[in-house]
Amino acid sequence: MxxxxxxxxxxxxxxxxxxRFEEFQSRLGVTRHVLADRLKKLVRFGVLRxxxxxxxxxxxxxxxxxxxLDLYPVVMAIVHWGDTHMVDERxxxxxxxxxxxxxxxDPVLVCSECGEPIVAKEVHVHAGPGAAEGMAKxxxxxxx
Amino acid sequence: MxxxxxxxxxxxxxxxxxxRFEEFQSRLGVTRHVLADRLKKLVRFGVLRxxxxxxxxxxxxxxxxxxxLDLYPVVMAIVHWGDTHMVDERxxxxxxxxxxxxxxxDPVLVCSECGEPIVAKEVHVHAGPGAAEGMAKxxxxxxx
DNA sequence: TTTTATAGTTCCATTTTAGAACTGTATGGC
DNA sequence: GCCATACAGTTCTAAAATGGAACTATAAAA
Numbered sequence: 001m002x003x004x005x006x007x008x009x010x011x012x013x014x015x016x017x018x019x020r021f022e023e024f025q026s027r028l029g030v031t032r033h034v035l036a037d038r039l040k041k042l043v044r045f046g047v048l049r050x051x052x053x054x055x056x057x058x059x060x061x062x063x064x065x066x067x068x069l070d071l072y073p074v075v076m077a078i079v080h081w082g083d084t085h086m087v088d089e090r091x092x093x094x095x096x097x098x099x100x101x102x103x104x105x106d107p108v109l110v111c112s113e114c115g116e117p118i119v120a121k122e123v124h125v126h127a128g129p130g131a132a133e134g135m136a137k138x139x140x141x142x143x144x
Numbered sequence: 145m146x147x148x149x150x151x152x153x154x155x156x157x158x159x160x161x162x163x164r165f166e167e168f169q170s171r172l173g174v175t176r177h178v179l180a181d182r183l184k185k186l187v188r189f190g191v192l193r194x195x196x197x198x199x200x201x202x203x204x205x206x207x208x209x210x211x212x213l214d215l216y217p218v219v220m221a222i223v224h225w226g227d228t229h230m231v232d233e234r235x236x237x238x239x240x241x242x243x244x245x246x247x248x249x250d251p252v253l254v255c256s257e258c259g260e261p262i263v264a265k266e267v268h269v270h271a272g273p274g275a276a277e278g279m280a281k282x283x284x285x286x287x288x
Numbered sequence: 289t290t291t292t293a294t295a296g297t298t299c300c301a302t303t304t305t306a307g308a309a310c311t312g313t314a315t316g317g318c
Numbered sequence: 319g320c321c322a323t324a325c326a327g328t329t330c331t332a333a334a335a336t337g338g339a340a341c342t343a344t345a346a347a348a
Contacts, residue, residue: 003149021295042185057344068217072264073221091273099266101258108218112252114245120216122243129235165326201313
């Protein structure tokens with residue numbers, strides 16, 4: 001769903017309160033053709049909804065659904081990784097303020113059970129109830 | 145860097161301890177051509193390093209660098225979103241156990257300052273020191 | 289009457305990806 | 319010695335996705 005050049009950038013802009021076709025297009029520089037297609041796809045996946053904001057002519061804007069809002073950790077994790085590893089000497093392009101505590105913050109991924117930050121080496125993966133036998137087979141089936 | 149169909153899937157497999165060309169290829173079903181290219185790119189970005197594991201013929205495996213390990217929150221956030229919104233009736237394909245506390249957990253994104261879970265509506269964004277004037281301009285410059 | 293705003297669609301050239309076969313070094317079986 | 323297998327790629331062509339630019343449609347404003 002996000003495996004293409006633009007979907008994640010579109011979603012990032014959604015979280016920055018961008019809602020309209022022209023604004024996505026001019027901010028990102030994506031071609032109109034591809035943008036129209038990606039917005040359609042994101043609506044089809046239930047991540048955005050297309051909502052009319054005026055009549056005659058009816059025009060629509062794109063708004064995150066709850067399913068879309070739940071992608072916030074994904075976008076924030078990418079942004080924070082970029083802030084850590086990809087900024088130039090000028091520093092971060094944006095700062096995030098947590099309204100509820102009033103401070104500029106970094107996002108931290110923690111364990112739901114013990115509250116400690118999660119690092120890859122401290123995690124062990126095992127099969128769950130929906131385990132697939134083989135991933136390649138699975139992907140092939142899904143593509144149909 | 146991750147704006148294509150395979151990079152994130154390759155990285156997910158890296159976190160599942162996959163290291164070798166053949167194993168990436170057979171697990172993901174990506175074409176060998178594209179896989180070779182993506183691995184090269186990830187090495188160039190400093191996310192993976194190419195490390196010899198035998199002589200004559202010398203063969204290499206791909207291992208996450210620290211910069212790559214730092215992408216764990218990104219991958220985990222996507223996996224967790226999938227677990228929440230995309231699983232079928234069988235349930236989750238995988239469970240994650242936190243070695244340090246011994247429990248099966250979910251990843252939660254919290255505020256570094258107050259420790260509370262972060263939701264999009266509670267975050268206010270403002271310009272940081274490296275703020276760009278216009279995003280489209282910025283992307284165009286970066287592409288050169 | 290012409291211009292502007294907005295949200296698209298259409299067309300063609302370029303780039304990327306898929307699919308399959310091929311290359312090169314070495315090991316192990318017979 | 320000869321053939322099959324393992325591994326990590328490279329090469330080739332066809333199909334699909336993307337880029338770039340122009341065009342459509344509705345209506346308000348100048």
